Amino acid sequence: MGIAKEELEKLESTGCAQDDVFFQAVEEVVYSIERLLESDEKYTKHAVLHRLVNPDRIIKFSVTWLNDKQEIQVNTGFRVQFNNALGPYKGGLRFHPTVNEGILKFLGFEQILKNSLTGLPIGGGKGGSDFNPKGKSDWEIMKFCSAFMTELHKYIGPRIDVPAGDIGVGGREIGYLFGEYKKITSSYEGVLTGKPFMFGGSLMRPEATGYGVVYFTQEMLKLEKQDKLEGKICTVSGAGNVAIHTIEKLHHLGAKAVTCTDSRGTLYDARGIDVELLKKIKLENRGTFDEYIAVNKEAQYIKVEDYPEDAHAVWQIKCDAAFPCATQNELTETDAKALLANGCTIVAEGANMPSTSAAVELFVKNKILFAPAKAANAGGVAVSEFEMSQNASMQKWSFEKVDEKLKTTMQQICKRVSYTANEYGVPGNYVDGANIAGFKRVADAMIAEGI
Numbered sequence: 001m002g003i004a005k006e007e008l009e010k011l012e013s014t015g016c017a018q019d020d021v022f023f024q025a026v027e028e029v030v031y032s033i034e035r036l037l038e039s040d041e042k043y044t045k046h047a048v049l050h051r052l053v054n055p056d057r058i059i060k061f062s063v064t065w066l067n068d069k070q071e072i073q074v075n076t077g078f079r080v081q082f083n084n085a086l087g088p089y090k091g092g093l094r095f096h097p098t099v100n101e102g103i104l105k106f107l108g109f110e111q112i113l114k115n116s117l118t119g120l121p122i123g124g125g126k127g128g129s130d131f132n133p134k135g136k137s138d139w140e141i142m143k144f145c146s147a148f149m150t151e152l153h154k155y156i157g158p159r160i161d162v163p164a165g166d167i168g169v170g171g172r173e174i175g176y177l178f179g180e181y182k183k184i185t186s187s188y189e190g191v192l193t194g195k196p197f198m199f200g201g202s203l204m205r206p207e208a209t210g211y212g213v214v215y216f217t218q219e220m221l222k223l224e225k226q227d228k229l230e231g232k233i234c235t236v237s238g239a240g241n242v243a244i245h246t247i248e249k250l251h252h253l254g255a256k257a258v259t260c261t262d263s264r265g266t267l268y269d270a271r272g273i274d275v276e277l278l279k280k281i282k283l284e285n286r287g288t289f290d291e292y293i294a295v296n297k298e299a300q301y302i303k304v305e306d307y308p309e310d311a312h313a314v315w316q317i318k319c320d321a322a323f324p325c326a327t328q329n330e331l332t333e334t335d336a337k338a339l340l341a342n343g344c345t346i347v348a349e350g351a352n353m354p355s356t357s358a359a360v361e362l363f364v365k366n367k368i369l370f371a372p373a374k375a376a377n378a379g380g381v382a383v384s385e386f387e388m389s390q391n392a393s394m395q396k397w398s399f400e401k402v403d404e405k406l407k408t409t410m411q412q413i414c415k416r417v418s419y420t421a422n423e424y425g426v427p428g429n430y431v432d433g434a435n436i437a438g439f440k441r442v443a444d445a446m447i448a449e450g451i
Ligand code: NDP
Pocket: 165, 166, 167, 168, 169, 209, 238, 239, 240, 241, 242, 243, 261, 262, 263, 264, 325, 326, 327, 328, 350, 351, 352, 377, 378, 380, 381
């Protein structure tokens, strides 16, 4: 039996396989790093995998708040402090009705390796709540955020754990969370990132993840000696922070992004998505694609109910490059087959683990350029770390400075991943390259720090 299978069996016997989506993330990493484990027995001797898949602690708490009708509401809040071998726990907060411990463990585990890949001093964590922000008034969002922070503030700090945003948590929510933290602790410190610019946020944090995905893709094309993005037709999923800024940067570089999606369906505009209109609808007004269609009559709105469950309309559209930027497991094996059949040769993940294991296997087998999330979407957390640096030194960096540092960081991550893939005999396999490089840095730190 191979060492990866042995390790996975050991992990399964400790209950690691109980959460499907978490085990999916763990399984991919364990198979990817088999060559590293075989080349150096220190990782098994120090039980690094066993230690790495067990969060340092999972904090679970009740969040009780009053809605606008003065009715008492109860939600569950979580913070998974996964691993701080490389720096303070760092990772976003997700507010979405599907949030549970398993999803946060998967996101936190991915975050450890992602943060390690950036080369910056940040550990891995994740948190959130099953609270659904959709349809809530600003007052309700504020009251929920205050109640959430009343409990969370006990466990975080600029040198301990620094949360940020994720699905359902943007500048507005971070602002309310920060306000409450300040009120409770009387301390004005960089305990959250993704703050609005006027009180300690970094310029470019909203753009960072999406722009970073595109910078990573540019570098990957360069390293693999492929044509530039200019002129390429791109499909993008999602219509939130990551998707919108991915589309924006693709357009800056002369590519054409023709789709975006939300939980109700796919918007297809063959002339290229109108980003300014999309921002207005989705970021400013939290509206629907009907508003886009009302202005752009030629665009198409394909509803979710018109598609079978294992296929998504967005991935059936012919493209050169695909950018899944909505949520986990949104790109299935059926979708991957459609992309390949339609001639797509580049897939770069903006969301966390958006492609199922079977889809990833197909991309790797067919040797298309595949940029896995933990490398390609690390730009968000990198700029969050820049925000921590600015807060600690009471400085404000210019947009140009942050953009330049983001670009350099994404290029370095891409090179690190590509060189590692070459070093371990799997050239062009960015999945293995990212997993090995990410794991190695954090594992070596864990060994050096002792048990
Ligand atoms: P947002 O909340 O801004 O946007 C999420 C988008 O995805 C929305 O358009 C939403 O549609 C759609 N979506 C969410 N869940 C589902 C679902 N179950 N089915 C279909 N569509 C869905 O989130 P972000 O853009 O910030 O995050 C998107 C992804 O990127 C997530 O995987 C996140 O973990 C990852 N990520 C985010 C980072 C960041 O800096 N924000 C950093 C790194 C990764 P609707 O509004 O209809 O629900």
